[in-house]
Amino acid sequence: MPRGSRLLKHLLLIAFGLVMLYPLLWMISSSLKPEELIFREPGLWPSEVTLDNYGDGWTALKHSFGYYLWNSAVITGLSVLANLVACSLAAYAFARLNFPLKKLWFTIMLGSIMLPHHVTVVPQYIVFAELDWINTIWPLVVPKFLATDAFFIFLMVQFIRTLPRELDEAAAIDGAGYWRVFLQVILPLCMPALATTGIFTFIWTWNDFFSQNLYLTNSDNLTVAVALRQFLDSSGESSWGPMFAMSIVSLGPIFGFFLAGQKYLIRGVATTGLK
Amino acid sequence: MSESISVTPERALAPKRAPDQPPGRRRRTPHVNIHRRREARAAYVFLAPWFIGLFVITVGPILASLYLSFTDYSLLEEAKWVGLGNYTEMFFEDDRFITSLKVTTIYVVVSVPLQLAFALGLALALDRGLRGLSFYRSVYYLPSLLGGSVAIAILWRKIFGTDGLVNGLLSVFGIQGPGWVSDPDTALGTLILLHVWTFGAPMVIFLAGLRQIPQSYYEAAAVDGATKLRQFRSITLPLLTPIIFFNLVLEVIKSFQSFTQSFIVSGGSGGPVDSTLFYTLYLYLKGFKSYEMGYAAAMAWVLLLLIAGLTGVNFLASKYWVFYGDTK
Amino acid sequence: MNLSSRKTMWKVAALSVAVLTAVTACGSGDGGEGGGGEGGKTTITFAYWGSDARQKLTEQVIAKFEEKNPTIDVEGDFSNWDSYYEKLATKVAANDAPDVLSIEIRGLSEYAGRGALADLAGKVPSADLDQQVLASGQIEGKQYAIPTGVNAFSMVANTAALEKAKKELPEDTNWTWDQWMTLAQEISAAGGVTGAEYNFNPAFLQIFAAQRGEKFYDGNKIGVSVDTLKAWWAIHQKLIETKGSPDAAKSAEIGATGPEQSLLGTNAGAMGMWWSNQLNALTKSSGSEMTLLRMPKPEGATTGGMFLQPAMFYSASAKSEHSAEGAKLIDFLVNDPDAAAILLSDRGLPTNSKVLDVVKTKLPETDQKTLAFIDEVKSELSPIQVPPKGALEMEDILKRNSEEVMFGKATPDAAAQKFLTEANAAIAG
Structure with a gap:
């Protein structure tokens, strides 16, 4: 690419990026303003910079905010692991193996993501209450080990199906069974799909307010997503400054995970496997 | 392995056989049944966690919601059987139901293609060929991290409010813009933009998909003297179709279920004047604010049928435009 | 080929089963909380909504209550306002309702009328409360809710x-x-x-x-x-x-x-x-x-x-197994000056005249102003x-x-x- 057009591309990407990021910039700026000035002074540039919101926000709740970060990290970490394992297993079967009623099971799998969860939440709650799992992390984690996030199964099925079947067959001729094909041929070539699954699971679990709020009620079990909402009370007084500050803090881990994950995201067939 | 290297794009493009058909080698083996059985057994082991999850966790609540859709269920009292009452009320007596269906349909029809085009365009721009792309990729993903945040309502007002960024820019040109978020004529538009703005998820999937295309195809095409545009049309686009298809199916499903944005931006009301009353938001309000969970369940099943129908059409249509690497 | 494949297959299968059993075992292992008995202690749950400030105050007031009632353990179940009712409704539907809960006047009929709340008359002493305000917690002669304070x-x-x-x-x-x-x-x-x-x-x-x-x-x-x-x-x-x-x-x-x-x-x-x-x-x-x-x-x-209007009410679940303990908590929250000294006007200005006398001077300036205003207009108010x-x-x-x-x-x-x-x-x- 000629130098001029490269420069132009950079400029375009930066300009466009700034527009995309305006809300984030506003949030960062607000988190640095004294709390009472946040809405009085609508501009982006703070007239007065303070870190009070960070200090206040970190200690405003029952535990320090780090405690909630850790709670979230545990649930999120287990969820990522669970989805990677369970969904890739199921995806391989759907994408590569033949078995009776495959079409039906596939349809059911897809169908299970089409029902709005608001109507299944009560029956589901009853199931977990029967198991005595309320106020534990199991309602949030165990379903993921059981591949209930069908979204990711479908994602990986689509990725596996872009891989030429000759690969499996070549490996089979070399004497590999299904498990070896899966572990040694398919999985390494599915890095981008696995990375996508990992990243999305991380982000969605980290931000999942609805079920965490429902199942983790004890104030010692709260997660970041729930803790952040505690700064706001639309019926009374809200702590906007600390909320913005802690929102920025809680973006850290997900952004970090994204940065780490994106290395694998681009390590597809193009850069490994097939040459 | 050398066999597989010779898969040329042209060969990959041609849909010659139904994807589920087993490869030829197996058909010719004498012990067909043993192989089949062994394969099926392996499949069920691979699927074991999913099956357990399906029967223990997923199916029960889904069937329960189906039953509840035929009842009058306040959550606080026992459910009372009302037959098809909820369904007839929905279609013949409830204007807000029709409104929510309209609002959601407009939202899906406009925002899904926009978002996917946007995501694909950026994925192509950020794929390779420039230094610092991984930085841009991360930056461009940031909006999606914010998408479901509690702060988004305020942030969106900062952009589309009466004194927001957009009107600030417009006023430079002497235009007095409306209060985009709170005007019933434009509020849905801002939510569509919000959806487009959180293009990160499909973008990432596109990026991952682009990396699944062997570089050698491009090299071969370049040797043959194909232009960039021609390469895009004959290599990138066709080989990316499974991923485009995936994004399309998923975004349609997800957009029909959109809830959070409207819930947060409109303060849970779907306002102003029901202009952002998404289907699932209305369902939620019915279930948890009007205490008509039976009605909400019926709405959920209507939505399920609607989405399933659309997805079915999508799958049927996919036979004509989606190409899989596993069809030889 | 088949041998190695089958071996790996079983290994993976065994592993996933092991993980699952481990996970589920842990899950049900620490069950049994929420029941009674352990060392003679009874655990009750108390659901409320609000902001970070209220959460802190409530945790303090709970600690104070537990200090005075060593046999009762109170578990605060906190939610933000926007999701309070959805959570409460889900728990009631699942027969897992909190023993003591907060509710506001608009939701009172919904929950009381559908049989989710217990009649507190005679269980929570209410003689010192403003009787007119107290009446706002009554439906068809039953005291389903005790007002926390007024607005x-x-x-x-x-x-x-x-x-x-x-x-x-x-x-x-x-x-x-x-x-x-x-x-x-x-x-x-x-x-x-x-x-x-x-x-x-x-x-x-x-x-x-x-x-x-x-x-x-x-x-x-x-x-x-x-x-x-x-x-x-x-x-x-x-x-x-x-x-x-x-x-x-x-x-x-x-x-x-x-x-x-x-x-x-x-x-x-x-x-x-x-x-x-x-x-x-x-x-x-x-x-x-x-x-x-x-x-x-x-x-x-x-x-x-x-x-x-009562800022909110305290109510008890109709199906609570620990109604006596629940009533005790509500009694403490509305009638005990120690509780009021912590909560002040967080849940509205107290309507218990005795409590109010004690905490009046501790209220911040804005609350003093509100109190004076309410006193001034009191005689003109509609029921x-x-x-x-x-x-x-x-x-x-x-x-x-x-x-x-x-x-x-x-x-x-x-x-x-x-x-x-x-x-x-x-x-x-």
Whole structure:
């Protein structure tokens, strides 16, 4: 690419990026303003910079905010692991193996993501209450080990199906069974799909307010997503400054995970496997 | 392995056989049944966690919601059987139901293609060929991290409010813009933009998909003297179709279920004047604010049928435009 | 090939089963909490909503209670306001309701009427509570809820903003809506700030209707007439026309936010209507002094229509297995000065006269002001109405139809009819 057009591309990407990021910039700026000035002074540039919101926000709740970060990290970490394992297993079967009623099971799998969860939440709650799992992390984690996030199964099925079947067959001729094909041929070539699954699971679990709020009620079990909402009370007084500050803090881990994950995201067939 | 290297794009493009058909080698083996059985057994082991999850966790609540859709269920009292009452009320007596269906349909029809085009365009721009792309990729993903945040309502007002960024820019040109978020004529538009703005998820999937295309195809095409545009049309686009298809199916499903944005931006009301009353938001309000969970369940099943129908059409249509690497 | 494949297969299968059993075993292992018995201690749950500040106070008050009642363990079940009812409803439906819960007046009939709440009469001593306010927790003679404290929906004025526009604080004992609108218009015209922000709060309509001799809820029907609705919307429309308020879109935008982002809260407006407990938030975020005023009246009206409303109630679940302990907690929260010394006005100004005497001096300045205001208007107040089932939806229904009028999507006549139809349907259900 000629130098001029490269420069132009950079400029375009930066300009466009700034527009995309305006809300984030506003949030960062607000988190640095004294709390009472946040809405009085609508501009982006703070007239007065303070870190009070960070200090206040970190200690405003029952535990320090780090405690909630850790709670979230545990649930999120287990969820990522669970989805990677369970969904890739199921995806391989759907994408590569033949078995009776495959079409039906596939349809059911897809169908299970089409029902709005608001109507299944009560029956589901009853199931977990029967198991005595309320106020534990199991309602949030165990379903993921059981591949209930069908979204990711479908994602990986689509990725596996872009891989030429000759690969499996070549490996089979070399004497590999299904498990070896899966572990040694398919999985390494599915890095981008696995990375996508990992990243999305991380982000969605980290931000999942609805079920965490429902199942983790004890104030010692709260997660970041729930803790952040505690700064706001639309019926009374809200702590906007600390909320913005802690929102920025809680973006850290997900952004970090994204940065780490994106290395694998681009390590597809193009850069490994097939040459 | 050398066999597989010779898969040329042209060969990959041609849909010659139904994807589920087993490869030829197996058909010719004498012990067909043993192989089949062994394969099926392996499949069920691979699927074991999913099956357990399906029967223990997923199916029960889904069937329960189906039953509840035929009842009058306040959550606080026992459910009372009302037959098809909820369904007839929905279609013949409830204007807000029709409104929510309209609002959601407009939202899906406009925002899904926009978002996917946007995501694909950026994925192509950020794929390779420039230094610092991984930085841009991360930056461009940031909006999606914010998408479901509690702060988004305020942030969106900062952009589309009466004194927001957009009107600030417009006023430079002497235009007095409306209060985009709170005007019933434009509020849905801002939510569509919000959806487009959180293009990160499909973008990432596109990026991952682009990396699944062997570089050698491009090299071969370049040797043959194909232009960039021609390469895009004959290599990138066709080989990316499974991923485009995936994004399309998923975004349609997800957009029909959109809830959070409207819930947060409109303060849970779907306002102003029901202009952002998404289907699932209305369902939620019915279930948890009007205490008509039976009605909400019926709405959920209507939505399920609607989405399933659309997805079915999508799958049927996919036979004509989606190409899989596993069809030889 | 087959041997190695099968081996790996079994290994993986065994591993996944092991993980699962381990996970599930841990999960049910620490069950058994929430029951009774362990070392003679009873655990009860207490559900409430609010902000970080309230959570801290509540944790403190719970600790105090446990100190005084060593045999009872209270587990706070905290939720933010927006998801409070969805969570509560789910738990009630799953037979897992908290033993003690907070509820506000609009949800009271919903839960009491459907049998989710216990009658607390005789279980929680209530002799020292304001009897009129206490009555707002009664339905058909049963005390389903004990009020935590009170609020009044009133006019709030930014004193400095009025001064800046060279206006005096109005004499509020007999001021009229026309005077208020003129004042708003004049303040806006003076430049700087907007005169008033309007709202579609049902409390505003309730007061306005009472001034015209109508009840908001008349039994199980809406008692507000079409004419009253039209007159009410005429106030909003006139404010927009005369620029006494921002236009419909901007008003809708502000209306969707809380006190911190309101015109008053950002020093961009001079007057607005708020619940008296929001005075704190308004004062804090604006940094200006705020004054509570009576609501204006129509010319010649005999009643002011204002009313005291419990900020919230404490209730006990009808199915609680520990109702005695639950009642003890509620008793402590409303009757014990030690509890009040921690909570102060967090859940509204206490209505227990003995408690109030003890904590009066500890209240911050804004609360003192509110207390003085409430004392002053007390004799003029209308009795409290317990709204019927479906009242939780009223705010949305009113707002939706009002905005249709303001945005010119419907005529006031049509919108009034529609409001009545929808509102009556909601409370009939």
